[in-house]
Amino acid sequence: MTAPVSPEQIEALFTRSDGSFVCARWGRPVVPIVFGVEDRTLMTLKGAIEAVVVLADHKMAETDPELGANLMMFFCRDWEELLGVPDLDRLIDGLAPLVQKLSESGANQYRVFRFDQAGAIRACFVFLRMDAELSQLPAATLALGQAAQSILLWSDRAFTESSPLGLLDGQAVLKPEIAAVIRAAYDPVLPAVAHDPSHALRIYARMQAQ
Structure with missing residues (x-):
């Protein structure tokens, strides 16, 4: 574009x-938490999220009163791993069918948004399967791209042809x-x-x- x-x-x-x-x-401060990465990568991810939040002139917080954390990023090697994450099926309706769909489609990323009564973003769940394509990206690049795609509810077609x-x-x-x-x-x-x-x-x- x-x-x-x-x-x-x-x-x-x-x-x-x-x-x-x-x-x-987002209608509330962003509280990120990341699963499945090393501490060094964790700092890179949170730094990218903070940079995009600052760009938007929005806010971050230490905890969300409703969910604890409201921007959750999950890294895995295989989609089936998500089925073993404790209580994830309570956060994501239809987790098992979703995992099957993602596995069959060969997808390497997926985002689920939740909204408050006014329609503003209340939570975002980011799932990344570290296939050969994503694994080649520097952590900072991957982090910034995901932060940008999580700060607004973009069209499902917004970045299919252009990063x-x-x-x-x-x-x-x-x-x-x-x-x-x-x-x-x-x-x-x-x-x-x-x-x-x-x-x-x-x-x-x-x-x-x-």
Whole structure:
């Protein structure tokens, strides 16, 4: 995707494959927890999450009063491993069928969002199967990409053909247009959730004001 210079390009980032439009941001501070990685990688992951949260001018916290942690990232070598995670089936409805679906499709990542009564993001569960493709990525690149895709409810098609990341002096960074959309979507004058495509016009306007 080139730098979005029109509301239509922004609208496409939040228009799902069924044609519906929805843009939602976090309605509470982000509290991350990561499973299945070494301590060194853990620090890289949390650092990337914090960087994206700061970019959005949102907040992080030590604990979530409802869930303890509300951004949960699970790393595994095989999807079947998720079935052995204690109490995960209580957090994810239909975990067994989901694992079967992911295994059959050959997917290497999947995200599940939960929302509060107003429709803002309440929790996000990120599942990553470290296949050959993901294993080749530097930890910082993988972390930044997942953080970017978890900070907003993007379309299921938003990044299928183009990563939210680019390279600057050999280092992975958020593409400027994606960073600008994130900042604008978190502008306090905008609602936390919107289902009308005209919301893209409002994000566009905030981007011009940045």
